[in-house]
Amino acid sequence: MMVILYEVHSGLYVNMTNRCPCACTFCLRQEKDEMDGSGSLWLDREPTLDEIKAEFEKFDMTKYKEVVFCGFGEPTERLYDMLEAAAFVKKKYDLPTRVNTNGLGDLINGVDTAPLYEGKIDTVSISLNTPDPQRYLEIVRPKFGEGSFEAMLKFAENVKNYVGKVVMTTVSGTISPAEETLCREICNKLGVTYRIRAFE
Numbered sequence: 172m173m174v175i176l177y178e179v180h181s182g183l184y185v186n187m188t189n190r191c192p193c194a195c196t197f198c199l200r201q202e203k204d205e206m207d208g209s210g211s212l213w214l215d216r217e218p219t220l221d222e223i224k225a226e227f228e229k230f231d232m233t234k235y236k237e238v239v240f241c242g243f244g245e246p247t248e249r250l251y252d253m254l255e256a257a258a259f260v261k262k263k264y265d266l267p268t269r270v271n272t273n274g275l276g277d278l279i280n281g282v283d284t285a286p287l288y289e290g291k292i293d294t295v296s297i298s299l300n301t302p303d304p305q306r307y308l309e310i311v312r313p314k315f316g317e318g319s320f321e322a323m324l325k326f327a328e329n330v331k332n333y334v335g336k337v338v339m340t341t342v343s344g345t346i347s348p349a350e351e352t353l354c355r356e357i358c359n360k361l362g363v364t365y366r367i368r369a370f371e
């Protein structure tokens with residue numbers, strides 16, 4: 172059985188793909204194969220859009236406060252399916268939608284993706300990880316190489332014009348307080364929210 176949807180606290184999470192253009196040194200997929208007792212998030216194959224839509228029928232959707240595109244992979248690897256699934260969720264269940272992304276969707280899809288989010292995604296949460304472009308390459312190891320960090324920042328700045336909330340995150344304890352200050356300055360300049368997440 173494939174785990175397409177799984178619960179985390181009051182959110183229902185969507186696991187659409189295991190593809191990702193990065194190889195983060197801290198990627199959770201290296202140590203475990205599930206989140207909060209979800210069952211393995213490694214997919215035998217990618218579920219189709221129809222299969223994803225049908226999966227929601229199996230859940231009591233009144234229990235959730237939010238639907239989050241996340242999972243064991245980068246959701247923007249399936250950007251168009253993700254956006255269609257998000258539109259479906261909003262229309263059918265009237266729930267807010269969020270995507271947790273590495274912010275590299277423009278490079279993955281080869282277009283300016285920000286305008287496509289309008290009316291479909293309410294919150295975009297992007298892993299900033301570090302304020303330093305060189306350090307970013309070392310720890311996130313994006314296949315696009317140089318320019319990835321800058322592309323992520325540009326996406327964050329663009330997408331804030333199309334969604335209700337853009338959050339950029341770092342993980343508590345992984346960078347110094349001075350680096351956190353730099354991250355806050357980057358976010359202020361971009362006009363997005365900075366959040367330090369708890370270590371999972």
Ligand code: SF4
Pocket residue numbers: 191192193194195197198199200243244245273311
């Ligand atoms: S972007 Fe996310 S899924 Fe991809 S390697 Fe990094 S932590 Fe893992």
